[in-house]
Structures are given as structure tokens and as C-alpha cells.
Amino acid sequence: MVRVRFAPSPTGYVHIGSLRTALYNFLYAKKMNGSYVLRIEDTDQTRYVEGSIENLINCLVKTGIVHEEGPFIKGNDIEEIGSFGPYTQSKRLNIYNEYIEKLIEKDWAYTCFCSQDRLAEVRDQQKAKGETPKYDGKCRQLSKTEVEEKIKSGDPYVIRLKLPVDTIISFEDMVRGSIVFNTNDLDDQVLIKTDGFPTYHFAVVVDDHLMGITHIIRGEEWLPSTPKHVALYKAFKWEEPKYVHLPNILNDDKKKLSKRQGDVAVEDFLKKGYLPEALINYIALLGWSPDSEEEVFTMEELIQKFDLTRINKSGAVFDRNKLNWMNSIYIKSMENKKLVELITPYLLDTDIILETDFQEKPDYIQMIVETFKEKLNSLSDIVPLVNDLFKEEINFDDEMKEILKGESVPELVKVLTSEIERLDTVTPENIKKIFKIIQKEHGIKGKNLYMPVRVITTGETHGSDLMMIMSILGKEILLKRINSLILN
CATH class of the missing domain: 1.10.8 (Helicase, Ruva Protein; domain 3)
Structure with a gap:
């Protein structure tokens, strides 16, 4: 059975790009009658933001991307539901400890005692030579006795992945096809940090395997890390999942969508009054295209049409004007x-x-x-x-002043005033009757009628239905604006 996961870090707001990743995972799971899992990747405790898990879950629920397994908000608490938990990585440390020991035993991982100062010095030297900065492997050859002595003496350490030398690692990406790397171009990635917490690269592989994840659908920024993950699958002799790396969402300048270019948080769009259905519909089309010219879809229609093979390789520009248009379509149809x-x-x-x-x-x-x-x-x-x-003062521009110079305007103003004064309440029906009287008894019609009335009562030359607008303004404001024109 297809099992996919959305695995964000609780570091603040939910980015539009993250919402799309969650959406594509959700759509594929539903299309294939599979399971969609939410997992919280909080191994980097320095980046944790209080309340971000609750905010994340709320955003996903509001937009209709609801998981079957993972953390849920129950009252004031967060409760995990599912058979593969815990679904929060900081609660899985004993699991990672068990599997890191297996890697060390298989000689696929080693203990590294190099200080941050030394690592920085090595990187600087490599950069100066025009080389790709990476760990130089100094601690790869330490004996078991040397490692034990250093640990016993309290030396801080990390555990690194021991990649085989000059070895080809390849994998198939469902969007980009065959991807090939040589291990000589890769770093011996840190798997366990000095604080005992796993890095993303280790925890993600262990968790995806133990949770039975069959397809990994994530952003293309993780593409360079994938060969390290593939190496871990091979080290454990686990079956690899299928990979789907999504194209970036771009700003107008064709750079990756970022906060510097304006709002990118889902909650910002929801607060401004973008409907969840419209937002979901719009971001679904950022990197994926249906097999038709249609653009407006319900969630159910997206599920039916979604196809991983129709995901694009190139980035998609986040066009706020297009989002506005789509949101307006949803508003108008409501x-x-x-x-x-x-x-x-x-x-x-x-x-x-x-x-x-x-x-x-x-x-x-x-x-x-x-x-x-x-x-x-x-x-x-x-x-x-x-x-x-309802602005207090209306300022007429040159175009409006020309309209008000029309020869029928004085008579129009006089009749309009008198008819509105007779009304108990202003309604579209009453205004319609007044316009008919002006047309029939005074011969003022068409633009000579509607344009001056709109300018006098609203200070605009164009706008929404005039009879409705006048009814909203009401008798008192209408007479005040007409009288203000007469006095001036």
C-alpha cells in the first residue's frame, strides 16, 4: 500500500512551499487509496519555535490537508494517533541509538572528534584550492581502542556516515529520471550530533523505513542529500522508497520564494481572506499540470486528476495576480x-x-x-x-468636474434632492423609481443621468451597482453629499 509522509520541522510559520509538499503527498495518498502521515522532525532543538506544531496542524486542517497518522490537537493537548509512532523525532532517540550502533558494527559509520575550529580550517584550505568543502576523513581510521579512550576522557564527538571511496551511487527520481553521484564528491555526513540527537539525514531514513514509507515526495533542495540517504538504505539492506523531488516555487525574479519578497506564510494568506479552497487550488498548479485546460478544481477533483508523472522539472513562479484571480472566482461563486x-x-x-x-x-x-x-x-x-x-469628504477630479458641468445637472440635482427627501428608507427599488421619474418627467437619461448621480453620491466615475450603493449610503448621507455639492 502507498504510504507517504509530510515531515516538517517546527521552526515557525508554514511556508507556501511546505503547504504544496504536504498537498502533493496528500493528493497522491488519496488517489492511490494509501495513507498520508504527518511526522514532526524536531531533532534540531536550537531551531524549535514554541507553538509552531499547533500552528502547523491548524494550517493543514484549515486547508483540508488532514493526515490519518501523526500528531493531532485534542483540546489543549497534542495527541499522537497511529501504529508507527512516536511521530515526533525527539521522542524516538532510543530508536536512533539502536540503529546507529548497527551502522557502526557494519563499519558504515565512525566516531569523529574533530573540533569546529579544525573543521573550519579544513574547509577554508579546500576553498582556497578550489575544492568542494567537505570533511577530510581524519577520524575514519581511528581504532576501536582510540575511540573508547577519547570517549572515556570526555572528548566531544559526532558520528559520521562512512561512505565507500570512489563509488557510484544512483537512484531514479520520478520527476528527473536517473540521478548519478560519485561518493568522492560527497561528504561523510554527520549522523549523530554532539548533543546525542540525530541529524535529519539519519533520522529521516530510519523513520521512513520503520514507518513503511513507499514514496518520498519533497522539495528539490533535498536532491543533493538523497545519495547519502540511498547509501544508508544500502548499508541497512533496506528496500528503497521511490523518490519525487518537486521543483522550487519562485518569486517574480525567478529566485526561490522567500520572505524578503513578501508574504510566504500560509497563515498570512488566510488572515488576509484568501479562501483555503482557492489557495489549495492555486498551489496545486505550481509545478503540476492536469491533462486538460481547466484551472479551477475542488479537492476531490484534484485527487482524481493528480498524477506524479505530470509534475514539472522547472520551477513555477508564484504569481500573486493569478492567485487573486482564482480567489475572486471562489468568492463570486459562494x-x-x-x-x-x-x-x-x-x-x-x-x-x-x-x-x-x-x-x-x-x-x-x-x-x-x-x-x-x-x-x-x-x-x-x-x-x-x-x-x-463612506469617506467624509469627496474631492472631484477634473473629469468629475466636467461631468458636473453638464447643462442638465442643476435640474437633476434639484429633482434628486426632492425625491430622496420624500423617502422613508432608501432601497434599490425606490432609487429605481426615482430614476424612472427623472427619465420620464424631465427627459434626463443615460449617461446624463447616471454619471452625474454616481459622481455626486460616491465621488467615483465607475463602480458597483449604483442603486445598491445609494441604498447602502442611506438617506442622510445622500442628502448631505448632494447639499454639499449645491453649497460649493
Whole structure:
């Protein structure tokens, strides 16, 4: 059975690239009726960020990428579920100790006592000669007695992988095909650090094997490390999984997506009002293409269509304009009732909408959402739209001033004022009746009617449905703006 895993480090926010890796693992597992596992790789305790595991799980759940095995949030606690646990590496130290002893016995690992100062000096010398910096193997030939004496005397040490000399290591990548390395170009990777914790390179192999992982789907930055992992599989005589290295997600400058270029954290996009379904749909297409011209998919449709053979080799640019477009598609297709529910926190961020309005004026709230729905790229876009509509002062530009110089404008203003004053409440139906009166009884029609009214009441020449906008503004503000124009 297909078993895949997403294995992030708890070092802070969830990167967009990490979300895509999780998504591809999830999609493939579901497509193949397999299992999707979440594992926490926290062996580098210096990088651990408090609360990041909870944040990670919450982000994955919000976006619909829910694992079957691994840590789950239960109340205020984190509980691990599954038959292959623990799923947090810091809880598996006894397992790593057992397997590192086996490697040493097989002469595939050795103890290294070189100091950081010496390692830095070796690297500097190699760089000066134009060589690839790597460990020079000084401790490879230490006898068992020498090792025991140094450990007994308290010398700090690490345990390194003992790669065979001048040996070809090859593996098949499902995206890139056959990959070949010579061990002379590789480093004797540290497997166990001085603090007794395993490095990623050791723990990942042990865990993937013991958890029955069949396919490793991860970012291409891990490609140079894979031959070391392959060497460990060979050392243990374990069956290797299949490898799938995903292309990088790039900024506009074609460099790897980074925080320096703007928001890259999943939670930032969710806070701004990008819908989880739209975000998932968009990132699914960053590095993978379906066998059709379609671009909008539900999660179920993505599962049905997902195919590892259609993952691209080249990096995909994270186009925020394309994401905005896709998010707007999802917003426009959403039922107004559901949209009101989701957009409520953002409406409360405006200068206009109060919490009591949702109970006392639900139809008014729905009218606002319905009116601006077509203009939203994200839910947070409602805030500037509403605030701008209710701005205290309207400043007319040259184009607007020209419109207001129309010969029918004085009569239009007079009739508009009088008709609005008669209304108890302003509704789209009432405004429609007023426009019909102006057209029929005063002969003011088309652009001569709608353009001046829009400029006077909104300070814009274009915008959302005028009757809805005037209804949202209400009688008091409409008359105030018309009177302000007359006085000026």
C-alpha cells in the first residue's frame, strides 16, 4: 500500500512551499487509496519555535490537508494517533541509538572528534584550492581502542556516515529520471550530533523505513542529500522508497520564494481572506499540470486528476495576480449567506459596521456583501471598499468636474434632492423609481443621468451597482453629499 509522509520541522510559520509538499503527498495518498502521515522532525532543538506544531496542524486542517497518522490537537493537548509512532523525532532517540550502533558494527559509520575550529580550517584550505568543502576523513581510521579512550576522557564527538571511496551511487527520481553521484564528491555526513540527537539525514531514513514509507515526495533542495540517504538504505539492506523531488516555487525574479519578497506564510494568506479552497487550488498548479485546460478544481477533483508523472522539472513562479484571480472566482461563486459568515471579521474592521448591525440589520449587511462581491480578490478587500464609500469628504477630479458641468445637472440635482427627501428608507427599488421619474418627467437619461448621480453620491466615475450603493449610503448621507455639492 502507498504510504507517504509530510515531515516538517517546527521552526515557525508554514511556508507556501511546505503547504504544496504536504498537498502533493496528500493528493497522491488519496488517489492511490494509501495513507498520508504527518511526522514532526524536531531533532534540531536550537531551531524549535514554541507553538509552531499547533500552528502547523491548524494550517493543514484549515486547508483540508488532514493526515490519518501523526500528531493531532485534542483540546489543549497534542495527541499522537497511529501504529508507527512516536511521530515526533525527539521522542524516538532510543530508536536512533539502536540503529546507529548497527551502522557502526557494519563499519558504515565512525566516531569523529574533530573540533569546529579544525573543521573550519579544513574547509577554508579546500576553498582556497578550489575544492568542494567537505570533511577530510581524519577520524575514519581511528581504532576501536582510540575511540573508547577519547570517549572515556570526555572528548566531544559526532558520528559520521562512512561512505565507500570512489563509488557510484544512483537512484531514479520520478520527476528527473536517473540521478548519478560519485561518493568522492560527497561528504561523510554527520549522523549523530554532539548533543546525542540525530541529524535529519539519519533520522529521516530510519523513520521512513520503520514507518513503511513507499514514496518520498519533497522539495528539490533535498536532491543533493538523497545519495547519502540511498547509501544508508544500502548499508541497512533496506528496500528503497521511490523518490519525487518537486521543483522550487519562485518569486517574480525567478529566485526561490522567500520572505524578503513578501508574504510566504500560509497563515498570512488566510488572515488576509484568501479562501483555503482557492489557495489549495492555486498551489496545486505550481509545478503540476492536469491533462486538460481547466484551472479551477475542488479537492476531490484534484485527487482524481493528480498524477506524479505530470509534475514539472522547472520551477513555477508564484504569481500573486493569478492567485487573486482564482480567489475572486471562489468568492463570486459562494452563496451570499456563507460569504457574510466568512467576511464578518473583516466588516468589523471597517470604520462603519458595528457588531450589533449583524443582528439588527442583517439585510443591510447582506446588501453590502452582495454589492462588493464582484470586486473582491480577498475577503479583506471589503475593508477599504466600505471605508472609501463612506469617506467624509469627496474631492472631484477634473473629469468629475466636467461631468458636473453638464447643462442638465442643476435640474437633476434639484429633482434628486426632492425625491430622496420624500423617502422613508432608501432601497434599490425606490432609487429605481426615482430614476424612472427623472427619465420620464424631465427627459434626463443615460449617461446624463447616471454619471452625474454616481459622481455626486460616491465621488467615483465607475463602480458597483449604483442603486445598491445609494441604498447602502442611506438617506442622510445622500442628502448631505448632494447639499454639499449645491453649497460649493
